[in-house]
Amino acid sequence: MQPSVKVVSLVSVGRHPQSGRSRRAEQDGRAVELGLKLASAELTVVHAGNAQEQVLRQYAGMGLLSLTVLEQESDCDAVPVLVSFLQDKRIDVVLTGVRAESGESSGMLPYLLAEKLGWPLVPRVADIISIQGGAAEVLLALPRGQRRAVTVKLPFIASVDNAAQEARQTAFGPGLRADVKVLNVDSVVDEAASQWQISAAKPRPKRIKVVKAKTAADRMKAATAKPMGSGGKVMKDETAAEKAQAIFDLLLEEKVVR
C-alpha cells in the first residue's frame, strides 16, 4: 500500500448492548482498523464531541499516536463541523461506521458528508483491496455473506460494515499516552432534535396470528392444518435428464446459480 494515501476515520461513542455502558463502537472500531491497514501511522482519527470522553482512549489504544477532537456539546450537529474540517484538506478516504450506537443513529452522517462535499459514497464496505492511480477497488458486504467488487475514484466516503476485519485489541497504557488534539469549532445546535421526546425503548409487541375465517370448519382447518406449499409441480415419469433440466431451470430462474 502506498504511504501517500490520506485516510480519516470518524469515530463516535458506542454503547454496550447489554450493560448500556459507553464503549468503543463496533463499526467505528472496524473503520479505525481498516484505516490503520490503509495508512498505518498516517491515519487521522476524528471525533466530534466531548474531548474528555474516556472511550476515546480505547480508540487511541489501537496504536494511534494522536486523536483529533472537534469539541462541541452533545446536542450539537456533527455534520457542519466535520464538513468544515474535511473540506480544505487533501483527503483521499473517509471511513465511518454504518450507524452510530448513540444519539439518533439514523446512519445519515456519511450520506450528508458525501452530499455536502460532493464525493461519492460507498455503503457497507467489507474491505478496501487496493488504492492505485487515484482509484480504489472496494469490496462491499451484501446480505447472505455475498461480496461485490466496485471501483471508485478518490476521494470518497465509505461506511464500514460488520463484515470488515474486527477491531484489534486496545492497549490501556498507549491509549492514555496518546495525544488528544482539541480543535475549537463553531458548532451548530441541532434544533429539530430538541423537539423530540426520547424515552427508553418499549418492547415491540409480537405479531399475533389472526384467523379471519367465517365458518367453524375453516377455523378448525386453520388451527390444525400443517403449513403446506400451494401444491407444487411433481415430476414422476420423465427421464432423469428432463427432471434435472427442470430443477436446473428453476435454479437459473431464481438466479442462485451464477
Add this chain to the structure above:
Amino acid sequence: MSDLSSKDSSLDNLFRRDPRAEWIARNRLHPLHGEMLHAGSGEVRGPSGLLRKNPHVIGFIGPNGIKRIDRANVSSAAVGGKKRSGEAKEVQLPLHIVENPDFYIMVVADMVGGRLTGHDKDILGLAHQLVARRNGAVTLVCFGENKETQCDLAGVDRLIHLEGAEYEGFAPEARLTALQKIEAQYKPHHWLFPDSVHGGTDLACRLSARLGERLAAQAWQVNAEQTVCRGASASHDILRDTPRILTLMEECGDAIDETRHQVLPISLDSIEQVSPAVVDKGLIAVDSNAVPLAEAEFILSAGNGIHNWDQFHSTAAVLGATEGASRVAVDDGFMPRSRQVGASGTWVTARVYLAVGISGAIQHMQGIGQCDKVIAINTDAGCDMVKRADLAVIADSEEILAELTRLAQAYSSSKNQEEKSDAA
C-alpha cells in the same frame, strides 16, 4: 343484494344434511321410502341380469374433501344431501379503486429475488393506513426484474416499474436519479422505504441527503402526525412529527388482505442518467460453505436417501450451494452437527432449498419454514417434503445429482467461453 349472494357462495361449499330424508331412508315402512332411496340412483343390471353396484356413488364427501362411507347407517348416505364440490372456490376480494388521486405515497420496495418480501407488504399496508380514507394512491416503485404476480393483493394502487441495464446490480446512483425524477413529477406525500440491508436504507439515506429532508430511521409506529422510531442502537424510542421520508422496521404495519387493488402503471418522463462514480465490477465468488447456514441463499441438503456422499459434495461445489443435512445424515456421521437443518439444528432462511433424499419430518419442516422455494428429490411420492415442495422430482438421487452436475458444468463452461469471446 350482491353482498348477500357472496355470502351464499361461501356457504355453498358446506355439507348439508337433510335429517328428514335420512329418517325416511332409514324407515322402510315409510310411504316415501322407495322413492327417496331411488331418487338419485336407479338399480343398474348388467348384461347377465346381475345387480351392479356403482362404488362411486357410495358414501359422501366429508367437510375435509375426503370421502366418507357411513357403514353404520348405509341407506341414509345416498340421500344425505348435496355433494360438496372438491375445491373451495377462489374468493374474489372487493376491488379498491382510486380515480384521479389527490396525492401519492411512494413505497420503494426491496423486491429481493424480484418478489415482494413480507417487509415490503407490511409497508404497503402501512401506506394504506397513512392514506386513511382520503383519495390517495399507494404507489410501488420497483427496480429491475418484477416476478411478483400478486401486487394487486398486496395493496398496490399504482406501479412505477423501472427496468433496464442501468438499474441492475449495484446502482444506487442511477436509482437515486430515478427517484428524484419521481419526486419532481409527482411530489409524493411520503416516501416509505424498508429499513433493510437489501438496499432500502441506503437509497432512503441518499434521497434524504439529496432532497435535504431529515428522515426518520427505524420507525415502527407511524401515523399521519407522529412517528415513534428507534434510536441509540435500539435502546431509545424517539417520538417526533412524521417526516416525509421514513425507513420502516419489519412488522411496522399489517399487510393488506381484504381488498384487491388496481396496479395501474403510471408514466414517468425519460430519465437522463449520468455515468456513476461507483462502478460495479460484479459479484465475487465466495466459498459457499463459509457462509453461515442460517443466512445462506441456496442450500443443497442431504438426508437418508443419499448413498454417494462424494457425489453430493461435488454437486454442491459445482452448483455453488451451501451444504445442509437432515438429522439422520448427521447422526450417521456423514455430516457435521453444525450442518443440521431443523428444530435442533439451524433454522434456515434460504431463498432456494434443494432437499435430496429428505422425506420431511415435522422438525425438519419447521427449520425450512421461511424458505421461499423448496425443491425435493425423493423416491417416495407420498412424503411430506414432496407435498411442501414447489417442484418435486420422484427419482433416485444419484442419477439426478449426476445430471445436475453435468448441467452445471456445461453451463459454467459455456459462460466462460462467452466471456472469452467478449474479451476477444
